[in-house]
Every structure is written in structure tokens, then in C-alpha cells.
Amino acid sequence: MSTDFVPISFPRNxxxxxxxxxxxxxxxxxxMTATPxxxxxxxxxxxxxxxxxxxxxxxxxxxxxxxCALITTSDSDKFYSNGLDIVYLFQSSDTWFVxxxxxxxxxRVLLFPVITVAxxxxxxxxxxxxxxxxxxxxxxxxxKGLLSLxxxxxxxxLLPGMAWIPRAKLPPTTVHPLIFGPKRYGGQAAxxxxxxxxxxxxxxxxxxxxxxxxxxxxxxxHAGPIVSELKKDMYADVVAKLEIRTExxxxxxxxxxx
Amino acid sequence: xxxxxxxxxxxxxxxxxxxxxxxxxxxxxxxxxxMTSPPxxxxxxxxxxxxxxxxxxxxxxxxxxxxxxxCALITTSSSDKFYSNGLDVMYLFKxxxxxFIxxxxxxxxxRVLLFPVITVAxxxxxxxxxxxxxxxxxxxxxxxxxKGLLSLxxxxxxxxLHPGMAWIARAKLPPTTVHPLIFEPKRYGGQAAxxxxxxxxxxxxxxxxxxxxxxxxxxxxxxxRAGPIVSELKLGTYADxxxxxxxRMEIDVRKFMKPKM
Numbered sequence: 326m327s328t329d330f331v332p333i334s335f336p337r338n339x340x341x342x343x344x345x346x347x348x349x350x351x352x353x354x355x356x357m358t359a360t361p362x363x364x365x366x367x368x369x370x371x372x373x374x375x376x377x378x379x380x381x382x383x384x385x386x387x388x389x390x391x392x393c394a395l396i397t398t399s400d401s402d403k404f405y406s407n408g409l410d411i412v413y414l415f416q417s418s419d420t421w422f423v424x425x426x427x428x429x430x431x432x433r434v435l436l437f438p439v440i441t442v443a444x445x446x447x448x449x450x451x452x453x454x455x456x457x458x459x460x461x462x463x464x465x466x467x468x469k470g471l472l473s474l475x476x477x478x479x480x481x482x483l484l485p486g487m488a489w490i491p492r493a494k495l496p497p498t499t500v501h502p503l504i505f506g507p508k509r510y511g512g513q514a515a516x517x518x519x520x521x522x523x524x525x526x527x528x529x530x531x532x533x534x535x536x537x538x539x540x541x542x543x544x545x546x547h548a549g550p551i552v553s554e555l556k557k558d559m560y561a562d563v564v565a566k567l568e569i570r571t572e573x574x575x576x577x578x579x580x581x582x583x
Numbered sequence: 584x585x586x587x588x589x590x591x592x593x594x595x596x597x598x599x600x601x602x603x604x605x606x607x608x609x610x611x612x613x614x615x616x617x618m619t620s621p622p623x624x625x626x627x628x629x630x631x632x633x634x635x636x637x638x639x640x641x642x643x644x645x646x647x648x649x650x651x652x653x654c655a656l657i658t659t660s661s662s663d664k665f666y667s668n669g670l671d672v673m674y675l676f677k678x679x680x681x682x683f684i685x686x687x688x689x690x691x692x693x694r695v696l697l698f699p700v701i702t703v704a705x706x707x708x709x710x711x712x713x714x715x716x717x718x719x720x721x722x723x724x725x726x727x728x729x730k731g732l733l734s735l736x737x738x739x740x741x742x743x744l745h746p747g748m749a750w751i752a753r754a755k756l757p758p759t760t761v762h763p764l765i766f767e768p769k770r771y772g773g774q775a776a777x778x779x780x781x782x783x784x785x786x787x788x789x790x791x792x793x794x795x796x797x798x799x800x801x802x803x804x805x806x807x808r809a810g811p812i813v814s815e816l817k818l819g820t821y822a823d824x825x826x827x828x829x830x831r832m833e834i835d836v837r838k839f840m841k842p843k844m
Contacts, residue, residue, distance in 0.1 A: 477816055480809030488819040497755050498780040504820055505701065505722055505805070505813075 333379065334358075335372035344372040345400075346379060351392040351542040352535055353380045357399045357406060364410035365452055367419070370426045377433060384439050384545050392542035395437065396534045397460065398444035405445045405470065408452025411479075414575040423573040427452065428486050432567040434459040435490075435560055438553045440541025444534035445521065451475055455487055458494050461541065463521040464534045471509040472520050478507060481575075486567030493563045495519050594640070595619075596633035604630050606661075607637040612653040612803040613796060614641045619661045625671035626713055628680070631687045638694060645700045645806050653803035656698065657795045658721065659705035666706045666731065669713025672740075672836055681833045688713065689747050693828040695720040696751070696821055699814045701802025705795035706782065712736055716748050719755050722802065724782040725795045732770040733781050739768060742839060747828030754824045756780050 330353075334342035343359040355376050357363040377395075384393040399405045414422060434441060434456065443449075443460040447470045454472050457463050465472070474491065476483055483504070491500045499518040502508040515521045525533040545552050557564060591614075595603035604620035616637050618624040645654040660666045675683060695702060695717065702721040708731045710718050715733050718724050726733070735752060737744055744765070752761050760779040763769035776782045786794035806813050818825060 477805055477809050477813065480812045482812050482815040483819045485819060485822060488816075488822070492754075492820065496757055496780070498757060500820065501722065501755070502783075504816060505802070 330383075333376070335375045336368065337375075342372070343369045344376050346376040349535075350539065352394050352396060352538040353383075354396045354398065354531075355380075357397065357401075360401065362401065362404035362448075363399055363406035363453065364408065364413075365406070365427050365430070365456075366410035366413040367422065367426060369410070370430050373430060374433070377437070381438055385550060389549065390546055392539075392546045394440045394442065394538035394542040394545075396442045396444050396531070396538050397457075398446055398531065398534070401447055403469075404447040404453075405443070405449040406453025406456060407448065407450045408455070411575060414573075418574070418576070420572045420574045421570075423484065424570045428484065428567045431455060431459050431486065431490070432564055435563060435567075436553050436556045438550065439545045440538065440552070442534045442538045442541070444530050445470055445472070446527070446530055448472075451479075452487075455490050458490050458520075462537050464530060464537065465511070465515050465521040465524045466530050467512055467524040467526050469511075469527070471511045472515055473507050473509040474503050475507045477505060484571055484573070485569050486563065489563045489566040493560055591644075594637070596636050597629065598636075604633045605637060607640060610796075611800070613655050613657060613799040614644075615657045615659065615792075616641075617659055617661050618667060621662065623662065623665035623709075624660055624667040624714065625669065625674070626667070626688050626691070626717075627671035627674040628683065628687060630671070631691050634691060635694070638698070642699055646811065650810065651807055653807045655701045655703065655799035655803040655806075657703045657705050657792070657799050659707055659792065659795070662708055664730075665708040665714075666704070666710040667714030667717060668709065668711045669715070669717075670836075675836045679835060679837060681835045682831075684745065684834045685831045689745060689828045692716060692720050692747065692751065693825055696824060696828075697814050697817045699811065700806045701799065701813070703795045703799045703802070705791050706731055706733070707788070707791055709733075712740075712742075713748075716751050719751050719781075723798050725791060725798065726772070726776050726782040726785045727791050728773055728785040728787050730772075730788070732772045733776055734768050734770040735764050736768045738766060742836070745832060745834070746830050747824065750824045750827040754821055 330348035332345060332347040335344045345356045345358055347354050359369050380395050409427065441460040443457040443463045445457055445463055445465045449457050449472050451474060454474055491503060496519045499520065510518050510520050512524055516524055523533060591609035593606055593608040595606045606617045606619055608615050620630055641656050704718040704721040704724045706718060706724055706726040710733045712735060715735055757780045771779050771781050773785055777785055784794060
């Protein structure tokens with residue numbers, strides 16, 4: 326099916342877009358393009374939300390009843406995402422960013438109305454791994470790319486919602502080493518630990534992710550808003566914790582790494 | 584890592600007792616708490632108090648007097664047969680302290696669960712009931728390969744499980760392990776215990792402490808760098824378990840258990 330959607334970048338009309346949205350068949354692909362390592366700051370979060378708005382509108386309104394799914398990935402060869410933009414948080418004293426923007430974005434992805442597949446083409450650390458865990462499925466590049474929740478080494482604590490995502494989505498025997506090791510998982514070990522659903526060689530990653538996305542695409546066609554409702558039923562505890570508003574001043578807790 | 588001559592003289596608890604129930608020693612950055620209460624290291628007020636005093640020393644070292652230095656804790660037993668068989672039911676029968684479980688034992692479990700340094704249980708023998716729950720509150724568990732079974736055998740005593748006790752198992756173990764563990768009750772040993780997610784590794788008896796030491800050494804730098812954030816992370820990760828461990832319930836064991844001599 327030739328695409329019925331013209332690619333868009335966000336922020337719109339920016340010389341350095343942070344996110345690109347494309348579509349092929351029934352599957353949207355959101356590619357993170359915020360060099361070097363796709364860190365979450367207000368511009369990045371807004372760009373992702375704007376892209377998600379387009380997908381959500383398509384699936385639930387303008388093309389309601391049609392199959393639709395979403396892949397997220399990165400255009401960096403090395404990183405999927407390394408999580409929060411600590412430098413921004415240090416310099417801006419934006420103490421409500423984490424609660425009001427980042428955690429709300431995690432919640433949005435967790436409850437997203439279409440099936441979501443994270444094509445993890447590089448390292449996914451800390452908040453970047455939490456973002457990936459909020460997807461329905463994760464496909465990891467076989468040869469490269471490690472997953473870790475390395476807050477203990479920053480050092481940083483985890484807000485309740487952030488700690489609850491691994492508790493809800495991962496086997497207990499993975500949760501503890503992941504957070505307290507912090508153990509890094511890659512390749513088949515990541516599958517065995519329940520962190521990802523499959524691995525694929527780099528040149529097949531998006532193809533495999535597409536297979537998973539296409540399998541999930543009919544769900545919203547048939548169930549409409551019930552996909553989100555089911556996600557909310559299954560993960561009500563995670564949502565409740567993600568909604569806890571806590572002011573976070575990283576300057577008090579962390580040393581910024583430049 | 585170069586071995587430092589120990590900067591800590593071993594202590595026994597209770598202090599100045601002819602029959603100490605545990606000892607605390609240190610080698611390099613790692614404290615070792617050895618339970619020495621025959622026959623099977625059961626939890627009663629003296630045992631709990633002794634353990635808290637030993638933990639006080641480790642906590643003070645890591646967060647105050649030697650703040651910023653690596654530190655970890657191994658727990659083990661001096662018995663060749665038992666790590667711990669849990670609550671001292673005989674004691675509770677004779678001294679009906681109906682608040683002991685809530686206020687002393689469960690609070691000790693909570694303390695270990697949230698302990699500010701990485702903890703490794705070197706399971707050198709049988710670990711049953713309250714003893715297994717104690718071990719599950721550690722960060723990691725290493726089990727002796729050839730001997731030593733793990734079981735939550737409350738159903739056979741019979742005894743129910745306080746909400747906090749049940750929730751430790753729910754939070755730390757795969758669901759496919761939890762149910763047989765509690766309801767058969769299934770006993771796990773050797774590689775089966777690793778496969779079931781009950782322990783992180785097994786080691787032959789003569790290597791058990793060396794292997795536990797490796798895990799402890801790996802975890803020791805965490806508190807050096809993160810300080811009080813180690814405990815905060817544990818509280819964030821296991822907030823639900825802590826909430827249930829804090830539920831105060833009066834428990835009279837004489838109502839539903841028969842002591843075994």
C-alpha cells in the first residue's frame with residue numbers, strides 16, 4: 326500500500342528536528358533524531374507528544390476502524406535513548422519537568438491506543454529504558470545495544486512511578502539486579518531476562534519490528550478505545566504511581582555529567 | 584582488588600554473653616554477620632536484638648564513620664545444617680509475646696529489605712519459613728550446591744502468613760515459584776533453586792563464602808557513591824512490601840501452632 330501519509334518532523338519548521346514521523350502500510354514509525362542520545366527535555370517531550378497526537382487522531386478519529394500501530398526507534402547508530410536531559414535540568418531549575426512532562430509522557434505511551442513496538446537499535450539507559458518498557462513490545466538489536474537502569478550509579482533515586490514500571494513489566498529476578506547491579510543486558514540475555522521480546526540483526530531490526538507492529542495493528546481497528554482501557558485495567562497501579570507529583574531538583578541530588 | 588588488613592575487630596552479640604547468638608567480622612570492605620544460635624538460628628527477642636545491634640554497626644560505618652567508602656554485608660550461619668528455620672515457636676509458646684512478630688521480627692525484615700549497603704545471604708544450610716523470608720530480604724542469595732533446602736512451609740505447621748511476609752515472596756519471586764513454594768510446600772535446592780529465581784547462584788560448600796564475597800565486593804561501591812540513595816532506591820522499588828510489613832497485628836501462635844521439639 327503506498328503511503329497515505331507525508332512524513333512530518335517535530336518541532337515543525339525546525340532546523341534540527343528532534344522527532345520524525347513516517348508511515349508505511351498501517352504502521353507509523355516515530356524516529357528520534359535528537360543527537361547525540363535522544364534525551365528527554367521539554368522540546369523533545371513536546372515533539373514526541375505532537376507526533377503521538379497525529380497517530381492517536383488517525384487511529385481513533387480520522388481513520389477510525391482501520392488497522393494502525395506505532396514503532397519507535399532512533400536514527401543514532403549507538404543510542405536508542407539515554408533518558409533524562411540532566412544538563413537541561415541542572416541549568417534550568419525546572420523542578421516540575423520530571424513529574425509533569427516526562428512521567429506523563431511515560432503514562433501516555435503505557436496507555437497508548439494502538440499497539441506500540443520499540444525498535445531498540447542502540448543503548449537504552451535509565452529513563453530511555455523506562456520509555457521503552459512502556460511500549461507493548463521491544464525488539465533489540467542483536468549485536469549492539471545494552472539496557473540498564475543505572476540510576477544507582479548517577480546516583481539518583483527513582484520516583485514511585487519510575488520504579489513501578491519495572492516491577493509491573495519485568496520478572497522479579499530481573500528487577501533487582503537491573504536496579505541494584507546495575508546489571509546491563511544485551512542480546513539473548515535481554516530476551517531471557519524478559520526485558521525484550523526478540524532480538525534481530527541490525528539490518529533486520531525494523532523489518533522484525535514491523536512484523537510485530539503489523540500483527541498488533543488490527544487491535545485498534547476492532548477494539549477502538551478499548552485498547553487503552555485494557556492497558557489502564559492491567560496497569561492501574563503503575564498509572565496511579567506515575568500520577569504522583571513530586572518536585573525534583575537534580576542539583577541537590579546529582580552531579581551533572583557533561 | 585587489594586585486600587586491606589582488617590580495620591575492625593570481630594564482635595559477638597549479645598555483648599559479653601557466654602553464648603553469643605551472632606558474630607560480626609570484617610575483611611576488606613565486606614562485613615560478615617554469622618548467626619551462631621544453635622541449633623537452627625531461630626528468631627526470638629535476643630536474636631533480633633543482637634542482629635539489630637550488629638546491623639547498627641554496619642549502618643553507622645557505611646553512612647557515617649566511613650561515609651564514601653565501599654561497604655557490603657554478607658550473612659551466613661555457623662551451623663553445617665541450617666541457615667535459619669525462622670521464628671522461635673517454642674519461645675513464643677512459653678512467652679506469649681503477641682507483638683513480637685509485628686514489632687520485632689517484621690521490622691527486622693523491613694530493615695534488611697531497605698538496608699543501606701548491598702546484602703548477600705550465603706545460604707550454607709536449610710532455610711525455612713521465616714528464615715527464607717529473612718534471606719529473601721537480602722539483595723542476593725548464594726546457596727550451597729550439595730546441601731540445604733529452601734521452603735516456605737507455613738502450611739504444614741500450620742500457620743498463616745502475615746501480609747508483609749506473603750508480600751515479600753510475591754514481590755521477589757516469579758509467580759510460578761510463589762504458589763508451589765507456599766502451597767505444596769515445594770522444597771528447592773541446588774540448581775532448581777536458581778532456576779526458580781529463589782537464589783542468584785550456587786557454589787560448593789568450600790567456595791560458598793568466596794562466591795558470596797565476590798557478589799558483595801561487586802556491590803560494595805554502591806553505597807560509596809550513592810550513600811543514602813541505596814536505601815531510597817530500595818524503598819522506591821519495594822514500597823508495597825514495606826507498607827504491608829508495617830501492618831501491626833497481634834499474633835498468638837498458641838492459637839494455631841504446635842511446637843516441635
